[in-house]
Amino acid sequence: MNAPLTEPSSTTTEDLGHQRAAIAALGHELRALVDATVRTAAPAEALHRMTDEVRRLTGRLTGRRRLRAEIPAVDVFPGGVRMYSPVTGPGSPLAPPMRVTPDGDGVVGHCTLGIAHEGPPGYVHGGMSAMLLDELMGWACYGAGTPAMTVSLRTRYHQPVPLETPLRVHARVTGTEDRKIFVAGSISTEQDRTAELVTADAVFVSPDPDRARALFPDGAP
Numbered sequence: 031m032n033a034p035l036t037e038p039s040s041t042t043t044e045d046l047g048h049q050r051a052a053i054a055a056l057g058h059e060l061r062a063l064v065d066a067t068v069r070t071a072a073p074a075e076a077l078h079r080m081t082d083e084v085r086r087l088t089g090r091l092t093g094r095r096r097l098r099a100e101i102p103a104v105d106v107f108p109g110g111v112r113m114y115s116p117v118t119g120p121g122s123p124l125a126p127p128m129r130v131t132p133d134g135d136g137v138v139g140h141c142t143l144g145i146a147h148e149g150p151p152g153y154v155h156g157g158m159s160a161m162l163l164d165e166l167m168g169w170a171c172y173g174a175g176t177p178a179m180t181v182s183l184r185t186r187y188h189q190p191v192p193l194e195t196p197l198r199v200h201a202r203v204t205g206t207e208d209r210k211i212f213v214a215g216s217i218s219t220e221q222d223r224t225a226e227l228v229t230a231d232a233v234f235v236s237p238d239p240d241r242a243r244a245l246f247p248d249g250a251p
């Protein structure tokens with residue numbers, strides 16, 4: 031009989047590391063499953079068998095379920111580890127996941143997208159490009175010491191973004207005005223950083239403290 035899947039019982043640094051590693055390992059396998067799912071040409075009977083197996087597996091993820099707006103114990107909010115972010119989260123089957131590092135006066139994100147994120151055949155869905163940029167621009171705000179939320183995002187698609195190609199996403203704060211933060215971003219391939227395939231400019235706003243507490247009751251220091 032399979033061992034029950036339970037919640038972690040304590041949160042020492044070592045436990046946290048193990049828990050994050052386990053979350054990332056499951057995320058990795060689920061991304062592989064998503065990729066196999068959107069590529070397969072298996073016949074209907076095989077898909078029905080798989081459906082039954084996947085339903086059984088889903089039923090095995092038992093235990094307490096995270097509530098809406100609850101920040102996972104493995105996360106650091108705001109601006110730190112987000113294990114289940116749909117962009118950077120190693121535990122998310124939806125995330126590429128994008129790896130974010132500081133870069134001069136901004137931040138850079140590295141990722142490669144597969145056909146689960148396809149828009150035009152062979153190229154990245156435009157909404158996905160906007161999501162990568164939005165997330166990284168949020169990180170640029172956090173990196174500048176002002177965690178903030180997007181209030182406006184304008185994207186310009188200059189050339190299609192290829193799938194299965196290492197990408198470089200860049201974002202930096204270009205100015206501030208009270209609680210408003212102006213951010214610029216771009217996507218290129220790693221191979222040709224000078225050719226900006228998508229560019230974006232955005233306005234972020236740092237919520238006033240009362241608003242932030244109301245929006246993120248679990249995130250208050």
Ligand SMILES: CCCCC/C=C\C/C=C\C/C=C\C/C=C\CCCC(=O)SCCNC(=O)CCNC(=O)[C@H](O)C(C)(C)COP(=O)(O)OP(=O)(O)OC[C@H]1O[C@@H](n2cnc3c(N)ncnc32)[C@H](O)[C@@H]1OP(=O)(O)O
Pocket residue numbers: 108109164165168169177178179180181182208209210233235236237238241242243246249250251
């Ligand atoms: C407890 C501590 C926690 C603190 C957390 C703080 C921030 C959280 C940070 C990060 C979140 C975590 C991780 C990041 C995840 C993803 C990153 C991607 C980013 C996103 O995916 S995020 C989701 C999409 N995003 C929204 O869901 C925002 C919806 N929105 C609102 O919830 C409110 O909008 C809010 C709270 C942002 C501000 O509300 P508020 O009441 O504090 O501010 P207010 O309305 O007074 O506006 C102030 C000044 O911004 C100007 N302004 C407003 N809107 C504008 C617009 N559209 N264009 C140009 N200017 C605009 C006004 O005109 C005024 O300017 P002025 O003063 O000059 O008139």
